[in-house]
Each structure stands twice: as C-alpha cells, then as structure tokens.
Amino acid sequence: MASSDQAGDESIRTVFDDKEDFNVKHPLYNVWTLWFDNPSHKNASAAKGSKDSWGEDLNKVVTFDSVEEFWGLYNNIIPPSELPQKANYYLFKEGIQPAWEDPANANGGKWSIQLPRDKSRKDIDKLWLYTMLSAIGETLETTPTSPNSEDLSELITGVIMSARSNFYRIAIWTRKSDDPASVPGGDAAAVQDVVKRLMAIGQKFKTEILGFAPEQKLGGQGLMTDVEYQSHTESEKKKGRKITV
C-alpha cells in the first residue's frame, strides 16, 4: 500500500466503500445517450405510415459517462417487459442520432434478433440489460487486426430495444457494413477486416449476450429469427442480403 508518491496518497473510495462518501467513479470508454419513444402515447388515433414524422416523438432521456450514472438511470426507468407496444429504447454514443440518416449510421447496418413476445417476456429485461452492459463496457467490440489500418474507429454506434405486440427486437448498430462501399477507399483487405470484426460482434451477441450455442439454429419457428446482419441499404430492398450467425 505504501507509495512513495505523496500526492497520490489520498485514499481512493468507490461507491462500494461508502455510498455517501466516495470520491471516484468508474468512467465509461464512451459517453452514451439513452433515447426513448412511445408513438402510441400521444397520437394513438393517428394512422401510421407517415415516414416524415419519424423521430418526432423521440425523447432524450439522459446522457451519462460513468458506470454509476448508468445504474442510476437503469434503476429509474421502465424495463422492456413493462413497456407498451411500439415503444423503443435507443442507447447510442453521444453525438450520434439513433437514425440511419445520421452520418455515423448511414453506411452501416445492424445485427438483430426478433424474439416472440410470449416466450421471451421473462427473459427480455435481462437480455436487453446484457446488451447495454456489453455496449457500455465495450466488450462486444474487437480491436482491428492491423493497428496501422485507417480503420481504427469503433464499429458500434448504438443498441436498440423494440417492443411490439407480438415480439421484441434487439439490435446492435454498426458504423460500417459488409457492403464494400461502406469502407471508404477500402481495399479488399480492409473490407475483409471489417467483415471479420462484424462477424465477431454477431457471434458474441448470439452466445455471450443472448446465451445461445454458437451453431444453434434459431429462425424458422414463428416469430423467432436467427441472429442476422443486414446493411441499412440492403434492408431497403425487398429481399435484401442477410448474414446469419
């Protein structure tokens, strides 16, 4: 314990030592903002379909940059299992709008899984919590293989939880996709590197967060889907290309 550096000797106390008298908090790697919308809340009678109105109901809940603040937030909001249908949580890095129009998302895509509401209701709160913890704890992201690549920027921009009448969907949004056009000036190796990192995220999502076996087949049973990746441009198409893990 003895340190030769007198200046650094002030005792470090975390929230675990004394909730009323701690002097350090645990910084997060990134600053995050939680957003929420519940389109059924205000104009419940208005017919849907107007794409232009997307985002109008989007509310910023809070921006945070420490582990402690995350839990203060989490412990004071409503878990997915209790949300009304159509409500969404969006947890994105600060400065990135939770929309694919945002430059950080425009060239990207998402890993997602759809889980039937009736069968997953008891698990959904845990699965969404685990997704958020992997995001803010930065354990989903694998570091680029080549430290000199132009590609040092992190891939993940945010995570989304959607509650619907028959299912829940959890998605992990990425800044780049498997589409070579999403890797600016990227040669084949750079594109391959992005794809490799994307696949690693998908595998971790499936196994470490959702708790499935690596080779487990999930889709094809009612509303359940596999863990699927699709770039935002492909998802615009009728039968857009998907990758599954």
Added chain:
Amino acid sequence: RSGEGPSSSDPPISAASATLGSARPIEDLSKVTYPGKVQSPRKELNEAAAPGKFRYDREFLLQFMNVWSEKPQDMPPLASIGMEQGQPGAGRASTSGRRASGMGSAA
C-alpha cells in the same frame, strides 16, 4: 412544464447525488481496491488501457445494480416523455427477473 422544479428552487440534491457529482473519474484502475467480495474488472480487458478509457465485464458491472439507484439529476419526469407501463400490473414479475439477473450465471 408541469410546474415542477421551478428554477428559483430546484429540488434539493440528495447527499448521494452530490457525492457522485463531485467524484472524479478513475484514472488508473490498478490503484483501486474493492472491499469484501466485490470483484475487480477482468484485468485482461484493460491491459493497455489509456487513462480513464476502460472496458468492463458484465459481472463487474452487475455488482453496481443494487448499490446505486440515485435518479440522474437531469432526467425528465417519465410521464413527460411518454414512458409508462403498457399493461399495469402485468409486468411485476419482471422486477424479480431483473434482480435475478444480478446473480450472474457461470455461463
């Protein structure tokens, strides 16, 4: 809008929130020791970490769940953002589910 928290007399800041507000971000995780059974973040996640740029494993993070529940000062009232329970009373079981997740399975 609701008349809550007029600027002249903002709601009092709890002692706990004030403590969080004045806490400094940890710069060197290796200098922190945790009391009792509290587990440190997995070391391999932060082997080459820059000051204050840390990664944390789930088991470490879950330990805070029942330790810190102070509502963030700048959080709007839930009703003002349309956050409300979909089916009153139907979701109570999930609260225990949330707790249970704190136990953390070996997997």
